[in-house]
Amino acid sequence: xxxxxxxxxxxxxxxxxxxxxxxxxxxxxxxxxxxxxxxxxxxxxxxxxxxxxxxxxxxxxxxxxxxxxxxxxxxxxxxxxxxxxxxxxxxxxxxxxxxxxxxxxxxxxxxxxxxxxxxxxxxxxxxxxxxxxxxxxxxxxxxxxxxxxxxxxxxxxxxxxxxxxxxxxxxxxxxxxxxxxxxxxxxxxxxxxxxxxxxxxxxxxxxxxxxxxxxxxxxxxxxxxxxxxxxxxxxxxxxxxxxxxxxxxxxxxxxxxxxxxxxxxxxxxxxxxxxxxxxxxxxxxxxxxxxxxxxxxxxxxxxxxxxxxxxxxxxxxxxxxxxxxxxxxxxxxxxxxxxxxxxxxxxxxxxxxxxxxxxxxxxxxxxxxxxxxxxxxxxxxxxxxxxxxxxxxxxxxxxxxxxxxxxxxxxxxxxxxxxxxxxxxxxxxxxxxxxxxxxxxxxxxxxxxxxxxxxxxxxxxxxxxxxxxxxxxxxxx
Numbered sequence: 189x190x191x192x193x194x195x196x197x198x199x200x201x202x203x204x205x206x207x208x209x210x211x212x213x214x215x216x217x218x219x220x221x222x223x224x225x226x227x228x229x230x231x232x233x234x235x236x237x238x239x240x241x242x243x244x245x246x247x248x249x250x251x252x253x254x255x256x257x258x259x260x261x262x263x264x265x266x267x268x269x270x271x272x273x274x275x276x277x278x279x280x281x282x283x284x285x286x287x288x289x290x291x292x293x294x295x296x297x298x299x300x301x302x303x304x305x306x307x308x309x310x311x312x313x314x315x316x317x318x319x320x321x322x323x324x325x326x327x328x329x330x331x332x333x334x335x336x337x338x339x340x341x342x343x344x345x346x347x348x349x350x351x352x353x354x355x356x357x358x359x360x361x362x363x364x365x366x367x368x369x370x371x372x373x374x375x376x377x378x379x380x381x382x383x384x385x386x387x388x389x390x391x392x393x394x395x396x397x398x399x400x401x402x403x404x405x406x407x408x409x410x411x412x413x414x415x416x417x418x419x420x421x422x423x424x425x426x427x428x429x430x431x432x433x434x435x436x437x438x439x440x441x442x443x444x445x446x447x448x449x450x451x452x453x454x455x456x457x458x459x460x461x462x463x464x465x466x467x468x469x470x471x472x473x474x475x476x477x478x479x480x481x482x483x484x485x486x487x488x489x490x491x492x493x494x495x496x497x498x499x500x501x502x503x504x505x506x507x508x509x510x511x512x513x514x515x516x517x518x519x520x521x522x523x524x525x526x527x528x529x530x531x532x533x534x535x536x537x538x539x540x541x542x543x544x545x546x547x548x549x550x551x552x553x554x555x556x557x558x559x560x561x562x563x564x565x566x567x568x569x570x571x572x573x574x575x576x577x578x579x580x581x582x583x584x585x586x587x588x589x590x591x592x593x594x595x596x597x598x599x600x601x602x603x604x605x606x607x608x609x610x611x612x613x614x615x616x617x618x619x620x621x622x623x624x625x626x627x628x629x630x631x632x633x634x635x636x637x638x639x640x641x642x643x644x645x646x647x648x649x650x651x652x653x654x655x656x657x658x659x660x661x662x663x664x665x
Contacts, residue, residue, distance in 0.1 A: 236411035253314075254311045347392070353632070605632060
């Protein structure tokens with residue numbers, strides 16, 4: 189009984205120690221848990237984007253199509269083995285019963301030079317176009333990830349701001365309510381304080397709902413559980429003065445800078461390059477089909493092997509005349525030699541399908557279809573080139589506006605905070621009425637909201653400009 193109590197005590201002690209160890213490990217894991225950086229989020233989003241994965245598979249598919257085009261130059265090689273039995277009633281063939289035939293190497297190749305060259309170029313351009321399509325999808329993934337990342341951080345900032353404002357307005361409502369009951373404040377002051385508190389409470393609830401929604405969207409975008417908790421790196425919200433110096437341009441320099449960005453976009457924009465190579469691929473494909481009636485097809489065939497003739501028995505071919513017997517035996521040794529006999533053959537030639545010259549031939553219709561598709565893409569390409577400058581200029585103006593707004597709102601937030609402190613002190617000392625205090629509080633909320641929105645616009649416009657240019661011209665992370 190004493191031993192059982194000791195074991196029970198040890199068991200309880202061990203359980204307590206295990207519980208303490210679990211708590212310590214869990215606490216350490218929480219402390220050591222590092223926030224998810226923007227770079228990590230982008231990498232995860234790209235790795236889990238099924239559309240991007242499909243685009244990479246398409247690139248691999250087009251790589252094999254290039255190899256398929258090169259395969260037109262590879263001959264068809266085979267080994268043939270045949271055994272033949274035959275019977276003839278009369279004549280020399282009646283002396284041969286059959287034949288063994290072994291073609292050790294049997295090969296042939298037929299290629300149209302025009303079709304080969306244009307098919308190869310079409311497959312190459314399709315392959316390059318698919319690579320640029322994958323780049324475009326990757327760029328869109330980065331944009332979406334960056335937007336969601338900043339949206340989460342900024343919505344979290346809005347929640348903290350509304351929570352702080354809500355506490356201030358709640359305290360203000362309490363003071364005004366007591367004062368209204370004592371007759372110190374008017375009913376209008378009481379109603380204003382109540383409305384301001386309720387409005388701020390609604391905005392606080394909306395901000396929390398927006399935060400939960402964007403967190404769920406972000407988790408799905410990263411292929412995580414929809415309710416998985418998020419801890420993001422808030423250092424990306426820091427903006428230094430050096431980041432904005434390049435926007436301080438004179439008008440002429442600004443025009444020159446936009447032209448520089450447009451030139452970079454025309455060289456690097458993946459959507460533009462994808463359209464260009466797709467258009468080239470269709471044009472080459474049209475030329476490949478037209479090559480049927482523009483070029484002759486060259487062919488080479490050859491074989492190497494051995495054969496053995498099976499002669500009938502001598503009894504069936506015996507004659508009474510010795511002279512005839514000698515002649516027959518001589519003919520048999522020439523036309524049906526005994527044993528295995530090696531042989532080879534090679535043939536060169538060319539074939540021209542003059543029937544394909546007719547407009548009724550299907551190759552004409554197919555070539556015209558591909559030519560029409562190439563012309564359609566050419567028109568799309570012209571429109572896209574025209575839109576590039578507009579995209580760059582609009583994106584730059586958006587970035588410039590966001591940066592100016594960001595700087596002005598930084599000062600406004602500091603001014604509004606100082607104004608609210610002054611208004612709070614004056615309100616408590618009875619120097620100003622409740623409406624002035626509420627105005628100061630609303631001004632601070634508006635200043636912080638505009639600052640957060642400006643920061644979001646600034647970061648997103650940088651990413652959008654990078655996408656429009658086709659290279660990471662602006663450093664985002």
